[in-house]
Amino acid sequence: MLDTILVVVEQREGKLNRVSWETITAGQTIAAATGWTLEAAVVGGSAAPFAAEVAAKKVAKVYAVESPKLEPYTPDAFTVALKQFLAAKQPKLVLMPHTYQVRDFAPKLATAMGRTVISDCIGFKHENGKLVFTRQMFQGKLAADVSFTSDAPWFATFQNGSFRGDKAEAGAGAAPIETVAVEIADGVIRNKPQEVFKEAKQAVDLTQAEIIVAVGRGIKEQKNIEIAKQLADALGGDLAASRPICDSGWLPMDRQIGSSGQTVAPKLYLALGISGAIQHIVGMKGSKTIIAVNKDSEAPIFEIADYAIVGNLFDIVPPLTEEVKKAKAGS
Amino acid sequence: MPVLKILVCMKQVPQKDAPLKLNESGTWIREDVSYEVNEPDAYALEEALRQREKHKGEVVVITSGPARAQQVLREALAKGADRAIHLEDDKFVGLDAFNTAKAFAAAIKDESFDLIFTGLQSDDYGYAQTGVILGELLGLPHATIIMHIEKTDSGIRVKRELEAGYFQFVDMPTPAVLTIQSGINKLRYATLIGIKQAKNKPLRKVALAEVQSALGDNLQKIERLYVPQKTKKTEHIEGSAGEIAKKLVDKLRNELRVL
Numbered sequence: 001m002l003d004t005i006l007v008v009v010e011q012r013e014g015k016l017n018r019v020s021w022e023t024i025t026a027g028q029t030i031a032a033a034t035g036w037t038l039e040a041a042v043v044g045g046s047a048a049p050f051a052a053e054v055a056a057k058k059v060a061k062v063y064a065v066e067s068p069k070l071e072p073y074t075p076d077a078f079t080v081a082l083k084q085f086l087a088a089k090q091p092k093l094v095l096m097p098h099t100y101q102v103r104d105f106a107p108k109l110a111t112a113m114g115r116t117v118i119s120d121c122i123g124f125k126h127e128n129g130k131l132v133f134t135r136q137m138f139q140g141k142l143a144a145d146v147s148f149t150s151d152a153p154w155f156a157t158f159q160n161g162s163f164r165g166d167k168a169e170a171g172a173g174a175a176p177i178e179t180v181a182v183e184i185a186d187g188v189i190r191n192k193p194q195e196v197f198k199e200a201k202q203a204v205d206l207t208q209a210e211i212i213v214a215v216g217r218g219i220k221e222q223k224n225i226e227i228a229k230q231l232a233d234a235l236g237g238d239l240a241a242s243r244p245i246c247d248s249g250w251l252p253m254d255r256q257i258g259s260s261g262q263t264v265a266p267k268l269y270l271a272l273g274i275s276g277a278i279q280h281i282v283g284m285k286g287s288k289t290i291i292a293v294n295k296d297s298e299a300p301i302f303e304i305a306d307y308a309i310v311g312n313l314f315d316i317v318p319p320l321t322e323e324v325k326k327a328k329a330g331s
Numbered sequence: 332m333p334v335l336k337i338l339v340c341m342k343q344v345p346q347k348d349a350p351l352k353l354n355e356s357g358t359w360i361r362e363d364v365s366y367e368v369n370e371p372d373a374y375a376l377e378e379a380l381r382q383r384e385k386h387k388g389e390v391v392v393i394t395s396g397p398a399r400a401q402q403v404l405r406e407a408l409a410k411g412a413d414r415a416i417h418l419e420d421d422k423f424v425g426l427d428a429f430n431t432a433k434a435f436a437a438a439i440k441d442e443s444f445d446l447i448f449t450g451l452q453s454d455d456y457g458y459a460q461t462g463v464i465l466g467e468l469l470g471l472p473h474a475t476i477i478m479h480i481e482k483t484d485s486g487i488r489v490k491r492e493l494e495a496g497y498f499q500f501v502d503m504p505t506p507a508v509l510t511i512q513s514g515i516n517k518l519r520y521a522t523l524i525g526i527k528q529a530k531n532k533p534l535r536k537v538a539l540a541e542v543q544s545a546l547g548d549n550l551q552k553i554e555r556l557y558v559p560q561k562t563k564k565t566e567h568i569e570g571s572a573g574e575i576a577k578k579l580v581d582k583l584r585n586e587l588r589v590l
Contacts, residue, residue, distance in 0.1 A: 198497050
């Protein structure tokens with residue numbers, strides 16, 4: 001039997017999570033490198049409609065893993081269902097997007113099967129028949145190539161944006177779909193989830209902003225945020241922040257850029273005093289132009305910056321604001 | 332009233348701005364850096380201390396690592412934790428999350444906690460797995476990325492953080508394992524009295540030999556650790572602040588056309 005790569009796509013609130021297409025691209029890329037077969041699975045109360053969407057992509061087969069007990073999502077139900085399915089299917093490699101939901105059950109599923117997850121990967125290498133997964137460590141300062149030393153199934157999750165969803169190849173025709181009913185006994189599910197909700201008012205939709213000036217810990221004190229606000233105003237842009245700034249209450253949560261906040265891709269992103277921790281980068285790495293100001297020349301933000309200014313933002317920003325104002329007044 | 336027993340799993344990691352150097356084999360960092368508590372774990376500890384303030388109980392902190400990791404426990408005791416457990420050995424650094432969780436489970440096998448907290452992930456590995464693995468090993472329900480915890484008649488109600496500003500409440504029985512998100516609370520500082528009192532609080536050392544039989548081989552391996560290759564072409568803008576400002580404005584206007 002040929003080795004199989006199984007992509008477990010994510011559906012939530014009646015929709016396929018778009019990041020799943022990135023995982024399909026990852027699966028297709030690894031399949032091309034290894035020669036393994038690529039299949040996909042959707043898990044849920046009623047997975048068949050989503051399976052049809054996935055079947056349009058170039059995959060050998062799509063499984064709709066179903067049980068009414070899989071709706072709403074709970075880690076207990078997903079672990080039991082997938083363990084049953086994977087024990088029967090025996091794929092070599094299971095791929096998932098590194099979403100908050102996957103983080104919630106993937107390590108539990110792997111442990112239940114005596115296996116392991118290499119999580120938050122940004123790529124892979126296939127050298128001399130050996131597959132290794134690349135991931136960031138120490139908040140992006142270093143990269144690691146990690147291999148599995150366990151038996152299959154191997155589990156790996158990919159970071160948002162590490163593969164392009166729009167590069168997922170379409171299939172020549174629709175892939176066959178197989179519905180798999182899974183058994184989830186009474187008493188398995190211990191958590192009772194309530195409705196998902198968005199917290200209060202979302203005053204500003206940063207996803208629509210063309211220019212964003214974001215502050216990180218380098219801003220040091222709440223009162224210094226005014227310096228960044230002046231620049232944002234001068235540029236006609238929006239003020240945003242990395243998580244620690246919002247945690248401290250210096251800016252409201254709806255200004256947060258990152259995995260827990262908003263994901264943005266503006267024309268211009270100015271990162272002031274932001275080190276470039278992974279959780280922040282995933283929320284802005286798609287920006288067209290990134291300008292970073294940080295006094296640490298080793299800050300990971302500089303790896304993705306188009307323009308780098310190594311210096312003290314308190315020296316750099318006020319003169320910049322003045323020049324911007326002058327330029328706008330002049331034109 | 333039943334006493335609430337909370338275990339907080341904590342990790343010592345290199346300081347955020349510590350310059351990291353690779354070891355000779357390129358498989359780990361050189362250990363001659365400064366260390367600090369993993370920040371998400373500090374939030375987990377703070378949450379445990381607040382729950383104890385509300386409900387009365389005991390907060391126990393545990394870590395695995397070399398002798399230097401004791402500092403994390405001392406700080407936790409100084410902040411108000413009641414006792415500490417140190418799985419002490421250099422070899423604990425090389426364990427994967429699966430084995431680390433197994434070591435913790437073995438160290439606490441004679442205790443029963445109502446709640447077990449970990450930070451949502453570590454700032455060195457960033458896997459976000461140890462807490463979830465520990466829950467599975469102990470047969471306990473779990474929830475991750477928690478922003479609020481409340482006691483209920485049937486256990487607890489937690490607020491789970493999801494992406495893009497979404498949240499979800501979940502009702503769970505206890506005992507349970509929770510991974511705690513940063514920003515759930517504001518961290519306290521240890522007081523001088525706290526630091527003094529910490530010296531007399533119980534700190535139990537657990538040798539690797541004591542838990543060895545529970546461990547297995549690592550299931551994954553860091554083949555190599557390296558400075559990331561840059562794929563992006565970065566232009567450095569240099570000079571005095573005034574010169575930088577002029578150069579940037581020039582680019583904003585003429586190249587990026589945002590002015």
